[in-house]
Amino acid sequence: MTTDVVIVGAGGMGREMYGVIRLLNDLAADGPRWRVLGFVDDYPGGSTVELVHRLGVPFLGPTRWLADQPATTRVALGVGQPDLRRETAGTIARYGLPAATVVHPAAEIGPDCVVQEGLFAAGGARVTTNVVIGRHVHLNQNCTVGHDAVLGDFVSVNPLAAVSGYCRLADGVMVGAGAVVLPTLTVGRAATVGAGACVTKDVPAGVVVTGVPARPHRTGSAPRPVASDRGSSAGPGRAR
Ligand SMILES: CC(C)(COP(=O)(O)OP(=O)(O)OC[C@H]1O[C@@H](n2cnc3c(N)ncnc32)[C@H](O)[C@@H]1OP(=O)(O)O)[C@@H](O)C(=O)NCCC(=O)NCCS
Structure with a gap:
């Protein structure tokens, strides 16, 4: 069975996650496990969107894109920093979508x-x-x-x-x-x-x-965030 998934966070961690999902699909004997709809990110840094497009995957926009998704769509939280990952999970909780493992x-x-x-x-x-x-x-x-x-x-x-x-x-x-x-x-x-x-x-x-x-x-203190790993959780004015 193929399940739709959106990767939340288009930085380095999100794109690494995409690589694993793609590998899992390539190895699946009975058809792809995941259909990657694309990436969402509220504050994509510098070349993030370009890097996503280079993977041949759509950049869908901010996390509110998830609002129209059916409850069967899963979210993969591709945010490396633990505190930002928690924050991002809180931001998207309102959409009630289950998480991908x-x-x-x-x-x-x-x-x-x-x-x-x-x-x-x-x-x-x-x-x-x-x-x-x-x-x-x-x-x-x-x-x-x-x-x-x-x-x-x-x-x-x-x-x-x-x-x-x-x-x-x-x-x-x-x-x-x-x-x-x-x-x-x-x-x-x-x-x-x-x-x-x-x-x-x-x-x-x-x-x-x-x-x-x-x-x-x-x-x-927390470790200095890596710009490409801020994912969807970095608000305006926050360090990137
Ligand atoms: C420890 C850590 C959280 C400190 O972050 P920070 O406060 O932003 O540290 P800075 O880069 O400002 O460095 C401050 C000082 O600590 C030293 N330092 C930084 N990380 C260090 C570490 N892991 N061990 C020993 N010393 C370290 C720096 O050399 C610097 O020393 P100096 O003042 O004499 O020049 C961070 O460096 C770290 O190790 N994070 C782990 C990240 C990781 O695992 N990344 C892999 C991702 S795949």
Whole structure:
């Protein structure tokens, strides 16, 4: 069965998601799994629209385009930053469209894991056993999530990061590229683990940690947004 999907956020993450959806379609033996209607984005940056058109996919306009969609159309949240992804989910909630779950064929999600709606797992992402994954979690290329871990809503685990067994990542946590979170540790709500860090102690909510061993970097600050990853959530006057 083919399901209509709209990718929300035309930046880098949205376009990466499109690549996985296209691959899933190419590999499906019984016809395409998804029909990509196009991308929506309230504040597309610089060359974003051109990059979407280069993929041969329509840019449909702002997120209010979703208002006329039937309840069967799914949305794939292609916004990389956890806080912006949450904000975008709030913006489009009024349209009541279900979220797409997009798992690359070379990603592994253990059979006894619990996965909520909106998971995006890129190629090489590996989730082992008895892991609980919240809503709209992004697992990027070649990251690992060990046994019995719990990931809250809107968590991002970036490429090559390793989240160990029994870890707990609260809602909105970002684990940066190549970082390690040692077993049983808790990373608090909306905290950020910097790229390459090794977390050896629990991280309080909202704190940014970096280094080996990880230490507070800049309390309460969020990572600087990447313009192409703002997706649909950047309002006028906000940093891009
Ligand atoms: C830790 C992080 C959140 C800090 O962001 P920031 O506050 O905007 O940091 P800045 O770029 O302004 O750098 C501030 C200082 O911290 C240092 N720094 C930045 N990131 C660092 C990291 N991961 N580890 C160690 N030091 C880091 C910078 O070198 C700079 O040092 P300086 O003042 O001596 O020059 C961010 O750099 C990071 O690591 N994000 C992860 C992003 C990621 O995984 N991206 C992959 C996407 S696929």
